[in-house]
Amino acid sequence: MKSERLLKELGNVSEEYTDLSQTESVPLKKHNRIKYITAGTAAALAVAVGGITLGTMLTGQNVPVADTSSNAIATADESNTEMIAEIDVEQRDVTIYYSEDGEMKSITKNVKCIPEIIFNEWKALNKSAGKAKFVNCYIDNNGTEIVNESTVTYIVGDKYSMELTLSKDSAEIFEGEEGKALLSSLEKTFVEYFGNGRLDCEFSVKYE
Amino acid sequence: MEDSVIIELYLGRDESAIAQTQQKYGKQCYKIAYNILGNKEDCEECVNDMLVKVWNRIPPDMPHNLFSYIAKMTRNLSLNRYSEKKAAKRGGGQTEAALSELEECIPSGKSVEDECDDNELRAALNGFLGSLCTEKRTVFMQRYWYLMPISEIAQKHGCESGRIKMMLSRIRKELKLYLEKEGITL
Numbered sequence: 001m002k003s004e005r006l007l008k009e010l011g012n013v014s015e016e017y018t019d020l021s022q023t024e025s026v027p028l029k030k031h032n033r034i035k036y037i038t039a040g041t042a043a044a045l046a047v048a049v050g051g052i053t054l055g056t057m058l059t060g061q062n063v064p065v066a067d068t069s070s071n072a073i074a075t076a077d078e079s080n081t082e083m084i085a086e087i088d089v090e091q092r093d094v095t096i097y098y099s100e101d102g103e104m105k106s107i108t109k110n111v112k113c114i115p116e117i118i119f120n121e122w123k124a125l126n127k128s129a130g131k132a133k134f135v136n137c138y139i140d141n142n143g144t145e146i147v148n149e150s151t152v153t154y155i156v157g158d159k160y161s162m163e164l165t166l167s168k169d170s171a172e173i174f175e176g177e178e179g180k181a182l183l184s185s186l187e188k189t190f191v192e193y194f195g196n197g198r199l200d201c202e203f204s205v206k207y208e
Numbered sequence: 209m210e211d212s213v214i215i216e217l218y219l220g221r222d223e224s225a226i227a228q229t230q231q232k233y234g235k236q237c238y239k240i241a242y243n244i245l246g247n248k249e250d251c252e253e254c255v256n257d258m259l260v261k262v263w264n265r266i267p268p269d270m271p272h273n274l275f276s277y278i279a280k281m282t283r284n285l286s287l288n289r290y291s292e293k294k295a296a297k298r299g300g301g302q303t304e305a306a307l308s309e310l311e312e313c314i315p316s317g318k319s320v321e322d323e324c325d326d327n328e329l330r331a332a333l334n335g336f337l338g339s340l341c342t343e344k345r346t347v348f349m350q351r352y353w354y355l356m357p358i359s360e361i362a363q364k365h366g367c368e369s370g371r372i373k374m375m376l377s378r379i380r381k382e383l384k385l386y387l388e389k390e391g392i393t394l
Contacts, residue, residue, distance in 0.1 A: 002394040005329075006313060007287070007310055008284075009329045012326075013333050014334050015273050017345060018353055123339075
C-alpha cells in the first residue's frame with residue numbers, strides 16, 4: 001500500500017525533525033482576522049482614492065497587512081501567510097529566476113502571490129540555496145496615510161524598497177561568485193514581481 | 209541521567225543502561241507504540257523489543273540523539289507489528305486513520321517502473337519538512353511521525369481540533385505537490 005510506504009519512510013527522516021523537543025506544545029499563532037479586515041478595509045479605501053484597483057493590490061505586488069501606521073506594507077511572516085492563504089490569494093504567473101552554470105535563467109510559474117511561496121519556488125530552482133529559510137518580507141512604497149474621523153486613506157507612493165529577512169545561516173549561500181549570482185537571481189525575482197518591475201526599487205537582504 | 213551517560217553505560221555493557229533508558233524514555237516510547245497499535249500488551253512488547261534491540265545495537269551504533277534513535281526504533285517495531293496484526297485482521301490505534309489521510313499525498317503515478325527508491329523518497333520528505341515553518345512541521349510530525357490523535361495535538365497547541373484538521377489537510381496538499389514537483393512516484 002502506497003500510503004504505508006510513505007508512513008514508513010517518514011520514520012527515516014532526519015533526526016532534527018523527530019527530536020522530542022521539536023514536537024512539544026507550541027501555542028499556534030492566532031489568526032488576527034479583525035486586524036486583517038481593518039487593514040484590508042483601509043487598503044480598499046486607499047485604493048479607491050489612489051485610483052488603483054483593489055485587484056492589483058490583493059493579487060500582486062502589495063499584500064496589505066499590519067503596520068499601517070508606518071506607511072509600510074509588511075508581508076508574509078508565518079502567521080500572515082496563513083492568514084492571507086485563508087482568503088484565497090489569487091494565483092498568477094510569476095517569473096522565477098535561477099542561476100545555473102553561471103548563467104541566469106528564468107521560468108514562469110503559476111503560483112500564489114505570497115512572498116514566502118515565491119521564495120520557496122526560487123529556492124527549489126536554485127539547488128545551492130538549500131539552507132536558506134524565509135523569515136519575512138517588508139515592502140515600503142513610500143506612501144502616505146491620511147486618517148480622519150470616518151475614513152482611512154492610503155496613497156501609494158512612488159519609491160519602492162524591499163527588505164527580505166532570511167534565517168541567519170542563509171548568509172553563507174550568498175558568498176563567493178556563485179553566491180553573488182544566486183543573490184542576483186533572488187533580487188530579480190522579487191523586484192520584478194513585488195517591486196512592480198521598477199528598476200529603482202531598493203532591494204536588501206538581512207539575516208536574523 | 210544525561211543521555212551521554214546512558215550511552216556510556218551501553219558502551220561499557222552495563223545492564224543498568226536498559227533500566228535508565230526505560231526510566232527516562234519508556235513512557236514516551238510506550239505512547240508512540242500506543243498511538244500506532246492502540247493495545248496495551250502489544251505496546252509493552254514493542255517497548256521491550258526496542259530495549260533489547262538498543263542493547264544489541266549500542267555498540268557499534270553511537271546515536272547522536274538517544275531519544276530520536278529509540279523513538280524511531282519503537283515506531284518501526286510498532287509499524288511492523290501493526291502490519292502483522294493487520295494481516296490477522298486486528299486493527300488498532302491511529303494508524304488506519306493516518307494511512308487513509310496520507311493517501312491524499314500520493315502523487316499520481318505512472319507505472320511500477322517509475323517508482324522511486326527509498327533514498328529518493330526520504331530525501332524528498334526531508335526537503336519538504338525543511339520547507340515547512342516550525343509550526344506546520346510540528347503538527348505534521350505529531351500526526352504522521354508520532355501518530356498522535358488529532359484531539360491530542362489540538363490540546364497540546366491550545367486550539368480546536370478543526371484548526372488542526374484544516375492545517376493538516378493543507379500540508380498534505382502541499383506534500384503532494386512537492387512530491388510531484390520532485391518527480392516522486394510511489
